[in-house]
Amino acid sequence: xxxxxxxxxxxxxxxxxxxxxxxxxxxxxxxxxxxxxxxxxxxxxxxxxxxxxxxxxxxxxxxxxxxxxxxxxxxxxxxxxxxxx
Amino acid sequence: xxxxxxxxxxxxxxxxxxxxxxxxxxxxxxxxxxxxxxxxxxxxxxxxxxxxxxxxxxxxxxxxxxxxxxxxxxxxxxxxxxxxxxxxxxxxxxxxxxxxxxxxxxxxxxxxxxxxxxxxxxxxxxxxxxxxxxxxxxxxxxxxxxxxxxxxxxxxxxxxxxxxxxxxxxxxxxxxxxxxxxxxxxxxxxxxxxxxxxxxxxxxxxxxxxxxxxxxxxxxxxxxxxxxxxxxxxxxxxxxxxxxxxxxxxxxxxxxxxxxxxxxxxxxxxxxxxxxxxxxxxxxxxxxxxxxxxxxxxxxxxxxxxxxxxxxxxxxxxxxxxxxxxxxxxxxxxxxxxxxxxxxxxxxxxxxxxxxxxxxxxxxxxxxxxxxxxxxxxxxxxxxxxxxxxxxxxxxxxxxxxxxxxxxxxxxxxxxxxxxxxxx
Numbered sequence: 001x002x003x004x005x006x007x008x009x010x011x012x013x014x015x016x017x018x019x020x021x022x023x024x025x026x027x028x029x030x031x032x033x034x035x036x037x038x039x040x041x042x043x044x045x046x047x048x049x050x051x052x053x054x055x056x057x058x059x060x061x062x063x064x065x066x067x068x069x070x071x072x073x074x075x076x077x078x079x080x081x082x083x084x085x
Numbered sequence: 086x087x088x089x090x091x092x093x094x095x096x097x098x099x100x101x102x103x104x105x106x107x108x109x110x111x112x113x114x115x116x117x118x119x120x121x122x123x124x125x126x127x128x129x130x131x132x133x134x135x136x137x138x139x140x141x142x143x144x145x146x147x148x149x150x151x152x153x154x155x156x157x158x159x160x161x162x163x164x165x166x167x168x169x170x171x172x173x174x175x176x177x178x179x180x181x182x183x184x185x186x187x188x189x190x191x192x193x194x195x196x197x198x199x200x201x202x203x204x205x206x207x208x209x210x211x212x213x214x215x216x217x218x219x220x221x222x223x224x225x226x227x228x229x230x231x232x233x234x235x236x237x238x239x240x241x242x243x244x245x246x247x248x249x250x251x252x253x254x255x256x257x258x259x260x261x262x263x264x265x266x267x268x269x270x271x272x273x274x275x276x277x278x279x280x281x282x283x284x285x286x287x288x289x290x291x292x293x294x295x296x297x298x299x300x301x302x303x304x305x306x307x308x309x310x311x312x313x314x315x316x317x318x319x320x321x322x323x324x325x326x327x328x329x330x331x332x333x334x335x336x337x338x339x340x341x342x343x344x345x346x347x348x349x350x351x352x353x354x355x356x357x358x359x360x361x362x363x364x365x366x367x368x369x370x371x372x373x374x375x376x377x378x379x380x381x382x383x384x385x386x387x388x389x390x391x392x393x394x395x396x397x398x399x400x401x402x403x404x405x406x407x408x409x410x411x412x413x414x415x416x417x418x419x420x421x422x423x424x425x426x427x428x429x430x431x432x433x434x435x436x437x438x439x440x441x442x443x444x445x446x447x448x449x450x451x452x453x454x455x456x457x458x459x460x461x462x463x464x465x466x467x468x469x470x471x472x473x474x475x476x477x478x479x480x481x482x483x484x485x486x487x488x489x490x491x492x493x494x495x496x497x498x499x500x501x502x503x504x505x506x507x508x509x
Contacts, residue, residue: 049224054109056224 009053010082026060026071037064053081089198090208091323093230093238097246099191100131103170104160106224115139116158119147126345130162170223177218181211184323194235196323212250234319236271237262243269258317263290270314289315337374341436342366347490349388349429356424357415358488363435364411366497372469375443377403381413384434396421402449403441406461
């Protein structure tokens with residue numbers, strides 16, 4: 001069975017909406033191969049550090065389809081913890 | 086009156102932890118933050134817990150550390166990141182109190198006496214919450230000392246280098262603090278430690294019990310201060326600082342720059358080049374802060390035995406001119422040692438003290454040429470303006486370019502202010 005062997009820090013392009021009160025909500029992620037993943041739900045947002053890949057910032061817990069994952073806003077860049085199988 | 090509740094929060098192995106946090110592959114491995122051996126400032130600035138276990142100590146040369154600990158990972162310092170994490174940590178402290186006094190980049194005192202009731206009336210809960218938040222939000226660990234005064238709070242955080250919380254209370258301080266070696270107390274350094282030892286004072290408890298006569302004879306008024314520290318009688322307040330600019334908002338008492346030269350300085354022209362470079366940075370910083378200096382000091386470290394001395398001179402009129410400071414510094418150096426290969430210099434330091442506000446009136450010489458001085462000041466301001474727009478390297482003095490290795494140094498840009506000092 002293939003499992004998660006490691007994770008690396010992957011900076012990604014993000015389309016986000018900035019509200020009038022300054023709050024930022026990510027709407028979709030553009031992966032480096034060109035695919036766009038729309039974010040179905042932002043479950044949670046808090047300040048956090050990534051123990052897995054290093055770095056810290058605003059951590060959005062997001063749902064894409066049925067998968068839940070984290071998207072970090074490390075001012076001024078966005079990154080995810082990419083899975084290397 | 087109720088006792089204060091003061092915490093001293095110390096970020097463990099700060100520089101190395103930040104490096105490990107930013108690059109997780111370094112985690113769990115011996116890591117040191119060190120200067121660049123090629124520029125000859127390759128000494129250990131900070132070490133991770135793993136490197137410490139291997140016997141690496143701060144300020145030893147890189148090669149020595151590598152001998153002790155093969156496979157040591159070396160990273161360059163990243164002051165921008167340290168400042169950022171230092172600030173983020175302080176922002177967490179501000180969630181609990183407005184009384185946050187930073188002590189260097191990685192340490193802070195906070196006074197939570199007034200806000201205790203808001204957080205469950207338990208200092209331990211607050212300390213735990215801060216420790217957990219720093220871990221989850223910043224990925225760093227802290228050790229926290231809790232006590233009723235600043236000195237014991239610091240002592241507490243120093244005794245537990247892991248990410249722990251140490252309480253030193255009125256009930257337990259005689260068991261916890263007093264058996265510790267005297268060197269753990271603030272302001273007991275190597276020299277004081279040696280003096281105390283020679284009279285048979287070994288622990289903090291011994292200092293607490295020392296007599297007036299002994300203390301005054303050997304240490305002067307500092308002796309009484311040490312004793313009150315040891316007895317937990319320190320009542321200095323945790324200063325309230327502006328969160329926006331907590332790093333450097335102390336009154337400036339001196340401005341200085343020093344550098345270990347890229348190669349040993351064996352001739353007047355080489356020494357002069359470095360002194361001018363340093364003076365340039367110092368004078369520029371003086372002008373930026375709208376200050377003039379009355380005293381110029383130099384520090385010199387010789388290459389042969391690495392011993393140093395310092396000399397100072399007081400000027401007739403306060404100045405912020407580069408060439409006044411540089412000439413005073415070079416005059417001092419020339420007067421104090423021959424400049425040749427036998428007396429090669431390893432590092433130089435130029436410092437200005439006795440600062441006065443630049444807007445104050447200056448009493449010039451009766452027969453001096455004031456106009457020329459003013460012109461020169463205008464010229465320096467003009468050069469500053471150019472440098473602000475195009476970088477410090479856009480305009481240089483010939484005297485600084487006589488030495489190839491030093492011509493490309495930008496001392497002003499590389500300067501970082503580390504505020505430290507308890508007695509202000």
